[in-house]
Amino acid sequence: MTTSLQYQPSQESLSKLTPVLTKRWLSPDAWKIDVYERLDGYTALRKAFSSHPDDLIQLVKDSGLRGRGGAGFPTGMKWGFIPQNDGKPHYLVVNADEGEPGTCKDLPLMMADPHALVEGVIIASYAIRANFAAIYIRGEAVHAARRLRAAVEQAYAKGYLGTDILGSGFDLDLVVHSGAGAYICGEETALLDSLEGYRGQPRLRPPFPATHGLYASPTVVNNVETIASVPYIVLGGAAWFRSMGTEKSPGPKIYSISGRVNHPGQYECGLGVTLRQLIDLAGGMQPGHRLKFWTPGGSSTPMLTDEHLDIPLDFEGMAGAGTMLGTTAVQVFSDQDDIVYATYRWIAFYHHESCGKCTPCREGNYWMVRILHRILAGQGTHQDLDTLLDACDNLLGRSFCALGDGATSPVTSSIKYFKQDYLDYIEGRKAPMFHGELVGAH
């Protein structure tokens, strides 16, 4: 019998690995500025300063880099929306909230290679003419916040931050700000409210952050992985970046794979790798487990099944399969996992994290978690399935922000693919998991 330690991924799967953002992760002490500099650190910044800011924006446009925070918006285009010569201050805000269930890529990046992010922040700020930047990191990530703050201090001490950086005439201050641990503060406008000191709730759009962001001034909000990609694009060029991934989804991507695989973790591959290859890289399925359902990019992306093992995990491939790439948080579940219970846990999360600003999300999640609990308690009815789908119908496209939309994904996709599992509880073929009614929040 082959043990998980002896497991050898196929050559085809191994050839999919493209360590770019992760290449320094295994170098000892790479988070220290001296080591980072020895490993090519801050050379992209020097190169960037020899270019005009507009040329850097064009370079990022040409690279085809798309936002790594979930929506996949073209980064260069976003930077290009910042009005120039408007007399207003400009801001860069890095979204390091990383709250999407299953997602674990930004935190390891900030722990292993914080200067890659700091260097990306300086280059991006120079490109959009921002003299103040903030990294908004989730409150629980105390370890990563400490490491980032140390990196920022080191960068100031070496003259990479502050006034007249490397004699370029460009000034930049960078602040690491810890949130209080709310998923909604990852939504970019709620994040901006939180950064300004208000309760984090989404803002009405338009106006968009590009014109009315932090303190009502032009602001770019980008994900950690997006900004950390920038120094590599500056050094390698657009064509090099496009040599990885697919035509419409170029570049490398950090996939975080968790669940019933032998070696969960982060695997950096060109966009378009398949789940079959990722599972292979992750040492295969755990012994005795057969793949049943999985999320391509966190619980807000509709789940898929073992029929979808060979679809490219890129923006287009996932859209074609009726889901989204999201944060590439690949969560793998097996035939020994209960899909109704998993869905219940996810909706309990959305109910807990709903900011309460709009009725569909606040009330919809409240009722959905109760109905799911009732089904798991063996007291569900056939009508409950219709009510769940009806609630989703009133959430999707009717919520104030994408948290409400995302909350429908686990419910609609699990009923679509695994209705029988719900019926097993409703029709008494499966023993109840809970007893009695749900009391309290969830």
Ligand SMILES: Cc1cc2nc3c(=O)[nH]c(=O)nc-3n(C[C@H](O)[C@H](O)[C@H](O)COP(=O)(O)O)c2cc1C
């Ligand atoms: C409820 C919710 C939570 C989000 N959480 C995050 C997050 O933790 N990190 C992140 O980068 N983007 C998150 N986003 C997406 C952001 O709103 C935004 O699209 C992203 O930061 C833009 O960066 P990008 O263009 O580099 O992807 C979230 C969106 C929603 C609706």
Ligand code: SF4
């Ligand atoms: S959808 Fe949910 S999280 Fe978003 S504004 Fe409405 S209540 Fe708040």
